[in-house]
Amino acid sequence: MNTFKIIEIKESVFANNDRQASLLREELKKRKTFLLNLMSSPGSGKTTTVLKTIEALKDEMKIGVMEADIDSDVDASLVSKTGVKVIQLHTGGMCHLDAYMTKQGLDELEIEGLDLVILENVGNLVCPAEFDTGASKSVMILSVPEGDDKPLKYPLMFSVVDILLINKIDAMSIFDFNIEKVKERVKKINPNIKVIPISAKTGEGFDEWINWLREEVKSWKK
Amino acid sequence: MHELGVMIEVVNYVEDFAKKNGLTKIDTLVLQIGELSAIIPRYIEACYPAAIDGTMLENTKLKIEVLPANAICRECSKVFNVVQNNKICPRCGNEKWELLCGKEFLIKEIIAC
Numbered sequence: 001m002n003t004f005k006i007i008e009i010k011e012s013v014f015a016n017n018d019r020q021a022s023l024l025r026e027e028l029k030k031r032k033t034f035l036l037n038l039m040s041s042p043g044s045g046k047t048t049t050v051l052k053t054i055e056a057l058k059d060e061m062k063i064g065v066m067e068a069d070i071d072s073d074v075d076a077s078l079v080s081k082t083g084v085k086v087i088q089l090h091t092g093g094m095c096h097l098d099a100y101m102t103k104q105g106l107d108e109l110e111i112e113g114l115d116l117v118i119l120e121n122v123g124n125l126v127c128p129a130e131f132d133t134g135a136s137k138s139v140m141i142l143s144v145p146e147g148d149d150k151p152l153k154y155p156l157m158f159s160v161v162d163i164l165l166i167n168k169i170d171a172m173s174i175f176d177f178n179i180e181k182v183k184e185r186v187k188k189i190n191p192n193i194k195v196i197p198i199s200a201k202t203g204e205g206f207d208e209w210i211n212w213l214r215e216e217v218k219s220w221k222k
Numbered sequence: 223m224h225e226l227g228v229m230i231e232v233v234n235y236v237e238d239f240a241k242k243n244g245l246t247k248i249d250t251l252v253l254q255i256g257e258l259s260a261i262i263p264r265y266i267e268a269c270y271p272a273a274i275d276g277t278m279l280e281n282t283k284l285k286i287e288v289l290p291a292n293a294i295c296r297e298c299s300k301v302f303n304v305v306q307n308n309k310i311c312p313r314c315g316n317e318k319w320e321l322l323c324g325k326e327f328l329i330k331e332i333i334a335c
């Protein structure tokens with residue numbers, strides 16, 4: 001009779017996703033397509049920001065969009081009106097995208113010749129932060145009505161992104177929201193993060209955001 | 223929640239591992255989950271039966287070990303639990319520290335033959 005024994009494995013469960021994400025990033029680099037992973041809570045203004053960003057950049061670069069909002073194609077149809085290539089990813093109720101799903105989406109989108117692909121991730125501040133999608137850079141949107149204490153509640157999300165957009169600053173006077181406090185809290189978690197206050201409604205702050213994105217897309221091709 | 227998708231991946235990995243190593247019976251699967259991981263032990267336990275259904279792990283017991291969220295203080299080098307100490311060094315009151323562990327999600331070992 002066989003006897004049971006303890007067999008050590010010591011495998012990190014996310015290691016597999018991390019490996020796939022690195023491979024995808026290398027492939028994107030070779031193909032000179034910049035992938036932007038956009039994350040936030042539902043309603044923070046991802047779609048509105050995507051639309052305004054497309055308007056600002058569509059004459060100077062080829063853009064594609066992948067929408068991952070759970071079980072709805074409202075966002076995709078809004079975006080397709082701008083004339084850029086867009087697909088709706090159906091995540092089957094999943095709360096995040098991993099590198100494998102992102103890769104499948106990119107294959108469906110056909111990225112040949114695209115300079116920039118924007119991925120509107122599932123609206124959620126917890127799970128998407130755990131999974132590297134293979135994106136060139138990650139952006140998070142925090143909107144004014146959500147409150148300035150979010151970095152304290154969701155530190156992981158703030159620690160994995162390259163840039164934080166504080167959206168809906170046109171509504172600042174109605175809410176008790178302190179931008180300096182957010183900056184201070186966020187820099188404690190992520191010293192290299194860039195913070196840009198914007199309004200996707202009025203366009204305030206978009207110059208700085210668009211300049212950042214333009215430079216990143218350019219340097220990705222080098 | 224993402225726990226089911228993640229657990230299916232774990233079960234696949236273990237099945238693969240067992241086949242490669244000529245194992246036929248897995249008595250227990252041991253996972254390690256950090257206190258600060260986005261994976262919640264309670265949810266893992268809840269979706270475990272669905273994840274092992276129809277697989278080689280169908281009769282395998284699940285054991286979860288929780289790893290503490292320990293950090294080292296950048297000021298005085300004390301090692302302390304961040305959750306229990308409210309993210310503040312209990313010795314010098316500093317808020318600057320480096321996390322040593324607490325975010326992991328590992329397949330630690332299996333008891334098998």
Ligand SMILES: Nc1nc2c(ncn2[C@@H]2O[C@H](COP(=O)(O)OP(=O)(O)O)[C@@H](O)[C@H]2O)c(=O)[nH]1
Nearest residue numbers: 042043044045046047048167168171199200201
């Ligand atoms: N006042 C104001 N409303 C905004 C702004 N950006 C988005 N919204 C509104 O917020 C709601 C949610 O925006 P949406 O882009 O769909 O958010 P998503 O769920 O993150 O994609 C919509 O009603 C938008 O019109 C902004 O900068 N200011």
Ligand SMILES: [Mg+2]
Nearest residue numbers: 046047069075
């Ligand atoms: Mg949206």
Ligand SMILES: [Zn+2]
Nearest residue numbers: 295298311314
């Ligand atoms: Zn200390």
